[in-house]
Amino acid sequence: RRRLDSRSIAAGLLGDIQTQISTDPLDSLYEITGELGRGKFAVVKRCVEKATGKVFAAKFLKKRRRGRDCRAEVVHEMAVLEVARNNPRVVNLHVAYETDHDIVLLMEYAAGGEIFDHCVSDELLPESQITRLIRQTLEGVHHLHQCGVVHLDLKPQNILLTNLSPLGDIKLVDFGLARRLGTAGELREILGTPEYVAPEILNYEPITTATDLWSVGVIAYMLVTGESPFAGDNKQETFLNVSQVNVDFSRETFSLVSELAVDFIRKLLVKVPEDRPSAADCMTHPWLWQHYPGTESLPPTPRTARERSGGGKWAAPPEDLEDK
Ligand code: ADP
Numbered sequence: 660r661r662r663l664d665s666r667s668i669a670a671g672l673l674g675d676i677q678t679q680i681s682t683d684p685l686d687s688l689y690e691i692t693g694e695l696g697r698g699k700f701a702v703v704k705r706c707v708e709k710a711t712g713k714v715f716a717a718k719f720l721k722k723r724r725r726g727r728d729c730r731a732e733v734v735h736e737m738a739v740l741e742v743a744r745n746n747p748r749v750v751n752l753h754v755a756y757e758t759d760h761d762i763v764l765l766m767e768y769a770a771g772g773e774i775f776d777h778c779v780s781d782e783l784l785p786e787s788q789i790t791r792l793i794r795q796t797l798e799g800v801h802h803l804h805q806c807g808v809v810h811l812d813l814k815p816q817n818i819l820l821t822n823l824s825p826l827g828d829i830k831l832v833d834f835g836l837a838r839r840l841g842t843a844g845e846l847r848e849i850l851g852t853p854e855y856v857a858p859e860i861l862n863y864e865p866i867t868t869a870t871d872l873w874s875v876g877v878i879a880y881m882l883v884t885g886e887s888p889f890a891g892d893n894k895q896e897t898f899l900n901v902s903q904v905n906v907d908f909s910r911e912t913f914s915l916v917s918e919l920a921v922d923f924i925r926k927l928l929v930k931v932p933e934d935r936p937s938a939a940d941c942m943t944h945p946w947l948w949q950h951y952p953g954t955e956s957l958p959p960t961p962r963t964a965r966e967r968s969g970g971g972k973w974a975a976p977p978e979d980l981e982d983k
């Protein structure tokens with residue numbers, strides 16, 4: 660068992676891992692075929708196990724960052740994946756390898772890409788699919804919270820899909836900023852992307868599970884509108900938009916969106932963390948069950964409000980939006 664240094668403990672990092680970090684040569688066991696994504700300190704590549712032909716996603720995490728040994732951060736990311744292990748909404752960690760410069764996490768491969776692609780596309784997903792993806796995201800978030808972990812970096816780039824067509828199930832990834840509940844952590848260091856983080860993070864307040872629920876609100880907003888609710892022209896503007904909860908619910912933006920969706924999002928994008936519903940609370944919101952279970956074999960994205968909502972109860976544009 661590794662012992663954590665005091666700096667790591669102060670930062671709220673987890674130190675216990677069960678997964679062995681193998682020093683066997685990675686290249687001889689796997690064929691590394693292409694890049695899937697890239698962040699500040701990590702590259703994720705698609706790789707195929709030569710012995711079995713099985714496909715994995717290999718996350719190469721730098722052991723040294725800014726001239727400092729960051730092994731503890733990598734071990735922490737592994738430990739969080741292990742804590743949440745065996746939940747179908749959290750990406751599965753298979754094995755880990757160590758090379759000269761990196762620790763490489765071999766994870767379950769999510770072939771459908773990021774849900775981000777469905778937030779910026781001209782063709783938004785039908786609400787019946789969006790509610791299914793949000794339900795699954797909430798299941799994953801609920802599981803993490805039950806395990807005493809907050810993700811703190813939930814955004815459309817960190818929610819992947821098992822398959823693109825037909826649209827598969829979600830997998831939560833990227834536990835680099837995740838923290839154990841009750842640890843204050845070094846908030847200045849763990850600040851996520853301003854567009855997606857809750858006001859309390861910007862104010863360096865303590866971490867609670869409610870922080871993740873804010874992000875779920877942002878993600879739901881983006882999936883139904885195709886727009887990022889707080890994105891400004893620069894970082895300062897974005898910060899201000901978040902801390903003032905300056906968000907556009909105008910009819911123009913929400914013309915094709917059901918009233919229940921707006922209600923769901925409004926309940927999450929609330930400044931005071933204690934006033935946000937929990938993941939379990941959210942699961943009972945009627946929006947999420949509006950189309951359930953009829954999510955199979957859907958027609959292509961409809962163009963009108965009537966078509967998009969399936970022509971049912973919420974077919975007409977909500978009246979209170981109509982008047983404004
Ligand atoms: P970072 O900490 O650099 O953001 P992530 O873990 O979020 O690293 O991975 C970066 C990107 O790589 C993701 O946004 C996604 O596009 C891709 N990716 C990560 N994990 C997987 C996976 N298991 N399957 C497929 N793609 C993945």
Ligand code: MG
Pocket residue numbers: 698816817833
């Ligand atoms: Mg990421």
